[in-house]
Amino acid sequence: xxxxxxxxxxxxxxxxxxxxxxxxxxxxxxxxxxxxxxxxxxxxxxxxxxxxxxxxxxxxxxxxxxxxxxxxxxxxxxxxxxxxxxxxxxxxxxxxxxxxxxxxxxxxxxxxxxxxxxxxxxxxxxxxxxxxxxxxxxxxxxxxxxxxxxxxxxxxxxxxxxxxxxxxxxxxxxxx
Amino acid sequence: xxxxxxxxxxxxxxxxxxxxxxxxxxxxxxxxxxxxxxxxxxxxxxxxxxxxxxxxxxxxxxxxxxxxxxxxxxxxxxxxxxxxxxxxxxxxxxxxxxxxxxxxxxxxxxxxxxxxxxxxxxxxxxxxxxxxxxxxxxxxxxxxxxxxxxxxxxxxxxxxxxxxxxxxxxxxxxxxxxxxxxxxxxxxxxxxxxxxxxxxxxxxxxxxxxxxxxxxxxxxxxxxxxxxxxxxxxxxxxxxxxxxxxxxxxxxxxxxxxxxxxxxxxxxxxxxxxxxxxxxxxxxxxxxxxxxxxxxxxxxxxxxxxxxxxxxxxxxxxxxxxxxxxxxxxxxxxxxxxxxxxxxxxxxxxxxxxxxxxxxxxxxxxxxxxxxxxxxxxxxxxxxxxxxxxxxxxxxxxxxxxxxxxxxxxxxxxxxxxxxxxxxxxxxxxxxxxxxxxxxxxxxxxxxxxxxxxxxxxxxxxxxxxxxxxxxxxxxx
Numbered sequence: 291x292x293x294x295x296x297x298x299x300x301x302x303x304x305x306x307x308x309x310x311x312x313x314x315x316x317x318x319x320x321x322x323x324x325x326x327x328x329x330x331x332x333x334x335x336x337x338x339x340x341x342x343x344x345x346x347x348x349x350x351x352x353x354x355x356x357x358x359x360x361x362x363x364x365x366x367x368x369x370x371x372x373x374x375x376x377x378x379x380x381x382x383x384x385x386x387x388x389x390x391x392x393x394x395x396x397x398x399x400x401x402x403x404x405x406x407x408x409x410x411x412x413x414x415x416x417x418x419x420x421x422x423x424x425x426x427x428x429x430x431x432x433x434x435x436x437x438x439x440x441x442x443x444x445x446x447x448x449x450x451x452x453x454x455x456x457x458x459x460x461x462x463x464x465x466x
Numbered sequence: 467x468x469x470x471x472x473x474x475x476x477x478x479x480x481x482x483x484x485x486x487x488x489x490x491x492x493x494x495x496x497x498x499x500x501x502x503x504x505x506x507x508x509x510x511x512x513x514x515x516x517x518x519x520x521x522x523x524x525x526x527x528x529x530x531x532x533x534x535x536x537x538x539x540x541x542x543x544x545x546x547x548x549x550x551x552x553x554x555x556x557x558x559x560x561x562x563x564x565x566x567x568x569x570x571x572x573x574x575x576x577x578x579x580x581x582x583x584x585x586x587x588x589x590x591x592x593x594x595x596x597x598x599x600x601x602x603x604x605x606x607x608x609x610x611x612x613x614x615x616x617x618x619x620x621x622x623x624x625x626x627x628x629x630x631x632x633x634x635x636x637x638x639x640x641x642x643x644x645x646x647x648x649x650x651x652x653x654x655x656x657x658x659x660x661x662x663x664x665x666x667x668x669x670x671x672x673x674x675x676x677x678x679x680x681x682x683x684x685x686x687x688x689x690x691x692x693x694x695x696x697x698x699x700x701x702x703x704x705x706x707x708x709x710x711x712x713x714x715x716x717x718x719x720x721x722x723x724x725x726x727x728x729x730x731x732x733x734x735x736x737x738x739x740x741x742x743x744x745x746x747x748x749x750x751x752x753x754x755x756x757x758x759x760x761x762x763x764x765x766x767x768x769x770x771x772x773x774x775x776x777x778x779x780x781x782x783x784x785x786x787x788x789x790x791x792x793x794x795x796x797x798x799x800x801x802x803x804x805x806x807x808x809x810x811x812x813x814x815x816x817x818x819x820x821x822x823x824x825x826x827x828x829x830x831x832x833x834x835x836x837x838x839x840x841x842x843x844x845x846x847x848x849x850x851x852x853x854x855x856x857x858x859x860x861x862x863x864x865x866x867x868x869x870x871x872x873x874x875x876x877x878x879x880x881x882x883x884x885x886x887x888x889x890x891x892x893x894x895x896x897x898x899x900x901x902x903x904x905x906x907x908x909x910x911x912x913x914x915x916x917x918x919x920x921x922x923x924x925x926x927x928x929x930x931x932x933x934x935x936x937x938x939x940x941x942x943x
Contacts, residue, residue, distance in 0.1 A: 308937035311699075324699040327500060327671070328926040329706050330937050333699050342707035348715075366628065366636040375638055388645040388726055392652040395719045399656045399712060403663060406708035407693070410701045414694035426678040429671040429697050431500035431929075436698075 293466040295418035296322075296438040297449055299458025304330060307433035310456035311336040314435060317452055321441035325419065325434040327427075344405045351401020352394050359390030418464045436464065493587055494932045495775040503776070503928050507668075507921045508675055510771055515918065518770070523914050529907025536901030537612050545615040547897040554880045554892035559609045561872040562902050564727055565755070566606035566909075567650065568748075568868060570657070571720055572756020573599030577660060578716035581709075587784050589927040590776045594767065595760050596661045597920070601912040602759070603654040605905040610650070612901075642729035649726040656719055660712045662691075663705075667926040670695035697926075724752045731875065738818035738879035741806065747799035751868060754792035754838070758864030761785055763913065765858045767922065776923060779852060786845040786857060789864065793842030796871075800839065818879055826891055827878045830870050837867020 301307035311324050315338045324337055334341075360383060367373065368380035383390075407413070419425055419436055428434055435458060437449050446463075453461050494503070540547050550557050573595035580588040611620050620626040626647050628637050637644050669692035676685035695701065728748035731739035761782075768777045807819040822831050841863040844850045851857060877892050894902075916922070929935055 304935055304937045325697050326699060326702065327504075327697055328667075328930040328935060329702040330699070330930070330935065332937060334703050336937070337699055339700055339703050342704045344704050344707040345711060348711045352715075362628075363639045366630075367639055371630065371634055371636055373635060375640060378640070385640040388642075388722070388729075389639060389648045391722060392645075392648040392719075395715045395722075396652040396655060398715050399659050402708050402711045402715075403659055406663070406704050409704045412693040412695065412701075415689065417694060417696055419696055419698075420694070425696075426674045429667065429674050429695075430504045 294439045294446075295464040295466045296436050296441075296444070297446070297453060298419065298422060298424070298434055298436045298462055298464050299453040299456075300424060300460045301433040301435070301458060302431075304433070306457045307435075308333065308336055310435060310453075310458060313456045314437065314452065317443070319437055319441050319443055319449075321438040321444075323436050323438075325425075325428040325436065327429050327431060327433075343409060344402060347405025347408075348398050348402045351404075352398040354401070355393040355395070355397025356390050358397065359393035360386050363389060418466055422462070422464055424460065424462070491587065491780045492778065493589070493780070494928065495778050498775055498932065499934060500929050500932075503925055503932075504671060504675075506773075506776070507923050507925050507928075508672060510917070511672060511919060511921055512675065512679075516770075519914060519918060522910065526907045526910035526914055530904050530911050531907070532900040533608065533904025533908055536897050536904060537608070539897055540612055540615070540901070541617060545613060547895060548613075549893055549895040549898060551890070551892075553883050553888045553890050554877055556880060557877055557892050558873075558894050558898045558902060559613045560730070561869065561876050562905065563606050563609040564748075564872045564876075565869045566602045566609075566905065567653075567727060568724065568752035568755045568872075569759045569865075570599040570602035570606070570653070570756065571724060571749070571752035572760050573597070573602075574653075574657065574660075574716050574720040575753050575756065576760070577664070578713040578720065581713040582717060585784075586931045587781050589931050590773075590923050591760065591764055591781060591785070592927065593661075593664065593920075593924045594764060594916075594922050595756075596657065596664065597913065597916045598756075598759060598763060599657045600654070600661060601909050601916075602756075603650070603657060604912065605909050607650065607654065608901075608905065608908075610646070642726060642733045645726045646730055649723045653719060653723045656712070656716055660716055663709060663712060664924055664927075665920065666692055666695050666705075667697060668921045668924060670697065671925060672921065721749055724749045736879050736883060737812070737814040738822065738875065740815075741803060743799055743802060743806070747796065747803075750792045750795040750799065751838075751871060754789060754796055754842070755864060755868035757785055757789045757792065758861045758868065761789070761857060761861035762865060765854055765861070767917065769854070771922075773923075776928065782854065782857060783851050786851045789861070790842045790845040793838060793845075793864070797839035800835070814884060818882065821882050822874055822878045825878065825882065827874065827881070830874050831878070834867055834870040834874050837863045838871060841867065 299310075301310060307324070307326075308330065311333060314322055315336065324333065326333070333339075363386040364381045367375075372380050374380070419428070419434075424432070424434070435453060435456075437444060437453070443449075450461055498506075548557070548559065550559075576588050576595045577592050577599075610626065611617055614620050614625045622629045623631040624637060628644070628647075630636050639645075669688050673685050673689040673692045676682070676688060725745040725748070728744035732741060732744040734740060764777060764785075765782075768774060804819050804823075807815045810816075822828075841860050844856075844860055850860075881892055882889050
């Protein structure tokens, strides 16, 4: 007998699903998730999800990129092989700016994506919900709430009742 | 999409006046639902390969072979096979480079700038336009890489990328050409990343559908690239933030890329190039040419795949209006250049412009004016915008005109520089013509692969703009 990962409930309209998420949030669950085929406006608040931390990665990437661009050009043109070009100073932030600007954007892009992947735990090719038979519609036209068994408030009967009251259909157990 | 009523108290004025009902533009016609969108877009990837696709693919491959032949001959022989000679040492190579890179800009405008401006109509043309951007950058990159002749020198001894030469001297970072290397390679990389991030949820949809249909090899391939996406809202939260930040940095990026491309000219001292209007003028021209190409590609796609419900007349209207606006900006820039050439009282500058319009290359100048200034003015008329065939023909004219714009700027200025003794007339060689002609094949080849194997519209984004997606229910539908 495999262990239970949690309970999954199906919803077919956005408004009903949205209010169900609010009910699960208000019931005090923390280890649960909502599966949707597209990002639903305002669902973060309905679920009690905090603001994403991706911008911290982006900021770090951007600063790294700018510093890399400026210091590389200084190093190459004023230190490693200092060469007078047009009688001008070896280094000036003015002429180094376009390259530093582009590197700021390049590094920010990579940092943002790496941050998104890390925070989302991607790539993750195995996950209990991925093998659920109903999952094919999670990326198509259905909405699901999954409440995990490891949630301290999880109780097979009571959680099932909550999902039923919120309008969830086809409530099923997910195997680990 | 209404805000929470509890969060915002209604303004007091609402008790006295009834707000006018402004109907929102319908972005997906015929009340299509989520599943219809999935079936429609996935159906293109999952279905049989159409016969026309093979024909187009074959023709595109043959056309692309012209570029391969031209470049092979160039590398085997030397850059002398191109028609560049004093005084025109820059010609078709940079004309074609600027032409292709400019086309890419509309894709980023649609995916990034319109995202920040919350223009929801962008969703259905976003994916294909971004693909267009990437393939246009590929075509553009061919020219600077191959103009160094021995292409391996572009990396070391650093004819393009920053590596010291054999005397251990580094690149001149004061040169806009070196800035261009960074701008274009960053642009290409960020465009690919942005495109891929947008693709992840849709690749997940394809993975699940192929798994359900029992086609496990394809499920594995799409699943690999979907990275295990499961559409959980905790994932969407980070995903949406990442997407917003990418849009936020792609916007200054796209403006900087064509600004730096224009610096290639503006920072020199050649009459006709050395003008401060170049950066905004080039950016407007790039978006203008890009929308020409977006319409050139999207209108046939819409007809072939019966996408009228997703790319509606409203979408075509919006694209035509942006083309009109940017085309008019370009027309303004042309006249302002002329005015400043006269007002600046520099005889060389004045001559350069009179020579453009009435000299040996006047034919190119008037093709440019006809295609870029007059053509878009037809988009003022609703009847024109509703005639898809006519819109497509006008879009082709825009493409032609923008190629000639770069030709006029680059070649006329160089062919008649300061000393009459060094004047010349430039004509392309067969090798140049082959290489440029073939890039249309390279572009089409890549684009055909894209429409065959990748969902051509971001399903998750299109689903999120239909009334059914509104979590508070939409009273009007």
